[in-house]
Amino acid sequence: MSELTSGPAKHRIADGAGFGWGRLLRRWETLLLAVLALVIVVGTIGLRDFLDPYNLADATFNFSEKALIALAMALLIIVREIDISVSAIIAVASVAMGYANTQGVPPLGLALIGLGVGALCGAFNGVLVTRLGIPSIVVTIGTMSLYRGIALVVLGDQAYTNYPPALSDWGQGYWAGIPREFVVLLVFVALFALLLHGTTFGRRLYAIGSNPVAARFSGIRVDRIRLALFILVGTMSGLAAVLLTARIGSTRPNIALGWELEAITMVILGGVSIAGGAGTIAGVLLAVFTLGMVTYALGLANVPGIIMTIVIGALLLVTITVPALLLRWRGGAPRR
Numbered sequence: 001m002s003e004l005t006s007g008p009a010k011h012r013i014a015d016g017a018g019f020g021w022g023r024l025l026r027r028w029e030t031l032l033l034a035v036l037a038l039v040i041v042v043g044t045i046g047l048r049d050f051l052d053p054y055n056l057a058d059a060t061f062n063f064s065e066k067a068l069i070a071l072a073m074a075l076l077i078i079v080r081e082i083d084i085s086v087s088a089i090i091a092v093a094s095v096a097m098g099y100a101n102t103q104g105v106p107p108l109g110l111a112l113i114g115l116g117v118g119a120l121c122g123a124f125n126g127v128l129v130t131r132l133g134i135p136s137i138v139v140t141i142g143t144m145s146l147y148r149g150i151a152l153v154v155l156g157d158q159a160y161t162n163y164p165p166a167l168s169d170w171g172q173g174y175w176a177g178i179p180r181e182f183v184v185l186l187v188f189v190a191l192f193a194l195l196l197h198g199t200t201f202g203r204r205l206y207a208i209g210s211n212p213v214a215a216r217f218s219g220i221r222v223d224r225i226r227l228a229l230f231i232l233v234g235t236m237s238g239l240a241a242v243l244l245t246a247r248i249g250s251t252r253p254n255i256a257l258g259w260e261l262e263a264i265t266m267v268i269l270g271g272v273s274i275a276g277g278a279g280t281i282a283g284v285l286l287a288v289f290t291l292g293m294v295t296y297a298l299g300l301a302n303v304p305g306i307i308m309t310i311v312i313g314a315l316l317l318v319t320i321t322v323p324a325l326l327l328r329w330r331g332g333a334p335r336r
Contacts, residue, residue, distance in 0.1 A: 028271035032286040036293060043297040050300060057179055059296040061247060064181040065240040066259055067288040070266040071192045072236040074284045076229045077267055078196075079208045080276035083125060083230065084140040086237045087259040088147035093117040093241035095151045098160025098251040107166040114242040115235055121147060122234015126227035136230075144260070152253045160251040171246025181243050188236075193281040201225075209276030265312070266291060 043050040069086050076083055096117045097110045105113065121143070128139045173180045196202040207215040208222050216222045245251055270287035272279030291312060298308045 029280065029283045029286055032270070032283060032290055036286060036290045039290060039293045039297060043293065043300075047297060047300045050297065053177070055296075055300070057174070057177060057182075059292060059299075060179050060182040060185075062295055062299075063288055063292040064179070064185045065244050065247075065256075066262050067185050067266065067285075068188060068236050068240050068243075069233070069259065069263040070270075070284055070288060071188055071281065072229070072233040073263050074267045074270065074272050074279055074281065075192070075196060075205060076233055077264075077272050077274060078205050078276055078279050079226055079229060080212065081129065081136040081226060081229065082140065082264070083122075083233045084137060084260050085121070085125060085144040085147055086233060086240075086263060087256040088144040088151070089118050089121045089234055089237040090241040090244065090256040090259065091151040091253065092121065092147040093238045094245045094251040094255050095154050095160070095253075097163075097241065097245055099154070101160060101163055107164045110163070110167055111170075111242045114245070115238040118238020118241060119231055119235045122231045122237070123227070125234065126230030129230065130223040130227045148253070151255075155251070155253045161249065163245065163249055167242075167246045168249055169246070171243050171248070181247070184239075184243070189281060189285055196281055205229075206277055209273075209278070211277075262291075 040050075049055055073083065073086070093114045097114045100110055100113050125136070125140055125143055128134050128143075129136045170180055175183055196205065204215070204220050204225060207218070207220060208225060212222055240256070244256060248255075266287045267279075267284055268274060269291065270279065270284035272284065294312060295308055298311060303311075
């Protein structure tokens with residue numbers, strides 16, 4: 001698990017005898033868990049239907065697709081890369097699905113097209129980064145405009161609709177009272193946790209993020225792994241496109257607009273260091289739940305969307321600055 005940091009994973013809070021709170025809050029995930037518990041307590045006291053099972057189940061629709069992207073984004077950020085184009089990949093994948101639907105492609109084929117287009121977009125990003133040596137933030141800002149522009153050119157002010165019910169069931173359906181999307185998310189959380197924390201591949205990701213030059217000299221195929229991660233992020237964006245399209249039942253050029261910032265917020269809030277080499281899937285999942293519960297509570301309180309954005313941004317700033325304030329209060333020196 002990642003240590004409580006001001007970065008959040010680069011500046012360690014020193015342990016001191018007699019400072020119990022320092023030990024308690026040493027784990028970044030512990031702080032997130034405390035924030036999540038606080039949100040739940042305040043929501044339960046202040047909002048009448050906060051703990052209603054049906055409301056809680058429906059609330060998962062608001063973050064499941066973004067969380068799928070965040071899982072893959074976490075691995076990419078751990079190796080010191082980033083992908084700003086994920087929401088635009090969702091748009092172009094959904095447009096491809098919509099066009100295929102007009103040609104009579106069955107539901108399974110639509111899903112495979114969404115995944116395939118996402119993987120191709122991710123591969124294109126990865127090739128530009130690993131083969132041409134262009135910084136990933138520059139590449140993906142450019143491809144973000146490219147992919148979103150393709151969606152705008154194809155659709156204009158129109159929309160694709162009338163998706164088959166078999167596809168819609170995946171975005172709107174339930175299993176034993178639990179949304180299918182949320183079940184899919186939990187399955188992928190387990191898979192990504194196993195990949196990152198239980199395999200040699202995961203250890204290689206941390207090695208690359210900590211020191212890519214040393215990792216390369218130790219025999220790790222750094223560029224091949226980075227390319228694979230870009231493809232993975234694109235594929236997960238394609239999966240998010242499939243589920244989102246199935247849930248809302250339509251495709252418009254502005255679909256998933258701004259999701260890249262929300263996914264990155266989930267990752268950074270979850271304790272993944274933007275400088276690479278640190279972070280856990282547990283932290284990302286706690287960040288997903290925390291942001292999801294905050295958004296859910298604000299929605300029940302009929303708070304406007306722009307206020308939600310401000311509150312979420314403030315939450316991110318608070319959780320990042322608290323460790324730095326604790327460090328300053330203890331008189332410790334940041335370790336870079």
